Amino acid sequence: MRVSWGFDAHRLGGAGPITLAGVPIDSERGVVATSDGDLVAHAVADAVLAVAGMGDLGEHFPSADPRWKDANSMELLSRVVELAAPMTVSFVDVTVIAQDVRIAPHRRRMEQNLATVLGLPVDLVSVKATTTDHLGWIGSGDGIAATAVVTADPT
Template identity: 45%
Template sequence: MTKYRSGLGWDSHRLVAGKPLILGGVKIPSEMGLEGHSDADILSHAITDAILGAAGLGDIGMHFPDTDPEWKDADSRKFLARAEKLACDAGFMVVNVDATVILETPKLSGHRDAIRKSLAECLKLEVNNCSVKFKTAEKVGPVGEGKSAEAQAIVLLTSKY
């Protein structure tokens, strides 16, 4: 078995009025939120995909399909915890996460510590092994126009053996 594996995750959802904006399990005050089958937490979704990909276990849609009523309005931290357990069962453990949220507004820097803490708790990591960065799209494309938001993540797994 390979000692180290990396995985890349990406997610995008539409921004709509009347929905909560949840990132990494943290509710962010905002007039606009993310639309989706679950809580539409793009950050948790991107990290989940990165973990599953690194472990060679497919993607988020295979494990948590949006056609399954079990996942309707689900807390996406459940996806993260399940992906971490699946990777662990496959002989891996998460070493670190580096993620970026791309969103025009609201500004997120004041929420960084809470998001990192939430992710670290869910993934059984030290907070310093969870990096979260925030970017805008400089008014370009659907993210820059305030129509959607995106998240990207990379994780490193190591073999437990």
């Protein structure tokens, strides 16, 4: 078994909603990004690529490439799962770090979306959230971040 970790963060700006794990969440401000800015999908994709020894998301889908402008990040995650096929993901744990974005009402849909793309039973996908208690750039409402831990086994 292998274990890896992924991280993504984005500045908040413009109009919402914010998309996390393919779920649009009402928010006064959206995520500033090249793609749809789904930082949960990005963190999971980075962890999946790392567990397979295949670099990171930016290597495979560079933000400077116009093909990825406004890309659906859950579709990118699906492509990452195909690229990492020598490894089979066995568990995913995601933490969203945000001050004002409420995850709880959307958590189950986020877990289901990730489970579907990763080919896992939903009980092997965990999504949770925390704040920074108003500390730093996340606590001031200027940004949002996500971490992901992935375990995987050789196929």
